[in-house]
Amino acid sequence: MKEFKLFTFLFCIILTQLSYAQVLLDADGSGGVDTYDLINSVFAPGYDAVEEPDCSHTPTFQHIDELFDATLGINVFRFYLHVATDTDRCNGSTDRQRNEIKTYDKSPDNLKGVEGETVIYKWKFKLDAGFQVSPNFTHIHQLKSVGGLYSSMPMYTLTCRKSTPDRIELRYAETNSQTTLIQTDLAPFKGEWVEATETIKYGTNSSPDAGTYSIELKRVSDQSILLTYTDNATKNWQIDAEFVRPKWGIYRSLNNAQDLRDEEVLFANFSVEESSTLNIEEINRHGIILYPNPTSDDLFIKNLDKIEFDNIAIHDITGKQVLKQEALGNSIIVTSKLKSGIYFINFNNNNLPTFTSKFVKN
Structure with a gap:
C-alpha cells in the first residue's frame, strides 16, 4: 500500500x-x-x-x-x-x-x-x-x-x-x-x-x-x-x-x-x-521528428540531441509506465510488445518530464 x-x-x-x-x-x-x-x-x-x-x-x-x-x-x-x-x-x-x-x-x-x-x-x-x-x-x-x-x-x-x-x-x-x-x-x-x-x-x-x-x-x-x-x-x-x-x-x-x-x-x-501533448507545429519547432504515427511496429525519433534529454518514458492511458530507455540523438522505440491504443511519450531531463507527445499503436 x-x-x-x-x-x-x-x-x-x-x-x-x-x-x-x-x-x-x-x-x-x-x-x-x-x-x-x-x-x-x-x-x-x-x-x-x-x-x-x-x-x-x-x-x-x-x-x-x-x-x-x-x-x-x-x-x-x-x-x-x-x-x-x-x-x-x-x-x-x-x-x-x-x-x-x-x-x-x-x-x-x-x-x-x-x-x-x-x-x-x-x-x-x-x-x-x-x-x-x-x-x-x-x-x-x-x-x-x-x-x-x-x-x-x-x-x-x-x-x-x-x-x-x-x-x-x-x-x-x-x-x-x-x-x-x-x-x-x-x-x-x-x-x-x-x-x-x-x-x-x-x-x-x-x-x-x-x-x-x-x-x-x-x-x-x-x-x-x-x-x-x-x-x-x-x-x-x-x-x-x-x-x-x-x-x-x-x-x-x-x-x-x-x-x-x-x-x-x-x-x-x-x-x-x-x-498538454505537443502538437505537430511544436515538435517541428524543436526540430524533433517522430514517425510513423500511428505505428504498427517501431517508432523512430530523430534530432533529440537538439534539446538536452536524459531518457524517454512511455506511459499508457492509465498512467502506467510501460517502457523507459536512454534518449539518444536518434532513437528507436520498439512497440511490438505494446497493445493497440494511445500512449504518451515523455522526454525527460534529470528524470523529470520536459515535455510530452503522443503516439498511437495500431
Whole structure:
C-alpha cells in the first residue's frame, strides 16, 4: 500500500510537470444536499451541475447521496431513480427520466473539451446485481457537444439494453444518428466495480487533425478487461460546436417501464485530465521528428540531441509506465510488445518530464 501511495504521489507530480489540467471529484461522505454542493463546487462552482428530479417527490427526495463502500474502502456516490414518481429533471416529461451530473457552459474551461485537445476521462461505477433494463436506452455516460448543428445528439454514449442476453453498448454519432461501435454481455458488469478510462482527441477525420478515441472498462476485483475499443482516426468534433462535456448518472426511457425497477448505480473517483501533448507545429519547432504515427511496429525519433534529454518514458492511458530507455540523438522505440491504443511519450531531463507527445499503436 505504501508503494502504491508513493507511485500515486509521484505520478501526480509528473502530471503537474506535464501541465496536465486534472480535475478530481470524490465523495467525502457528507451526504444529502451537501452532496449536490460538493458536485457543484468541482464541476460548476456557484452554479448547478446536477440534473435531478427531486421535485417529483413529496416530501422532496435527494436523488444523489453518499455511502461508504467496503470493497473500494472509500466513500462513493449513489444515484437513484424511481420508476413511478421520477421525471426528466422535474420538467414534466413522462417518457423518460434522468439523474445525472455534468459539466456545461458555467463550468471552468479545463472541464470543456475543445477542438485539438486530448482529454482523459476516468471514473468507477457499479451496477447493482439485480440491475434491470428495458429494450430502450439506459444511459450511464455520455460525451455531448454544446452548440452547433448536432448538440441534441451525444457523440459517445455508454448505454445498457434488454436483449438476449442483456448488453452494454458503446454508441457513436458523427451527425444526428447513432451507430453501435461495440457491445458485450451485461452480466459480468452486475454487482462489480468497474474502472473506466476514456481518452479522446477532439478533432476532425482529416489528417493530421484526426480525432482519436479509446475506452477501456476493467473489472476492479481481478483487472479483467470487460470492454475495450479504439479508433485512431475518426471525427470527434461536430459542426459549429463550442465545446464537449461529459455526463454521468442514470438516464433512461420509460417507454417499457414494466421492464424497469427503482434503480441505483454507484459512481466513484471522477477525473477529467486535459493533456498538454505537443502538437505537430511544436515538435517541428524543436526540430524533433517522430514517425510513423500511428505505428504498427517501431517508432523512430530523430534530432533529440537538439534539446538536452536524459531518457524517454512511455506511459499508457492509465498512467502506467510501460517502457523507459536512454534518449539518444536518434532513437528507436520498439512497440511490438505494446497493445493497440494511445500512449504518451515523455522526454525527460534529470528524470523529470520536459515535455510530452503522443503516439498511437495500431
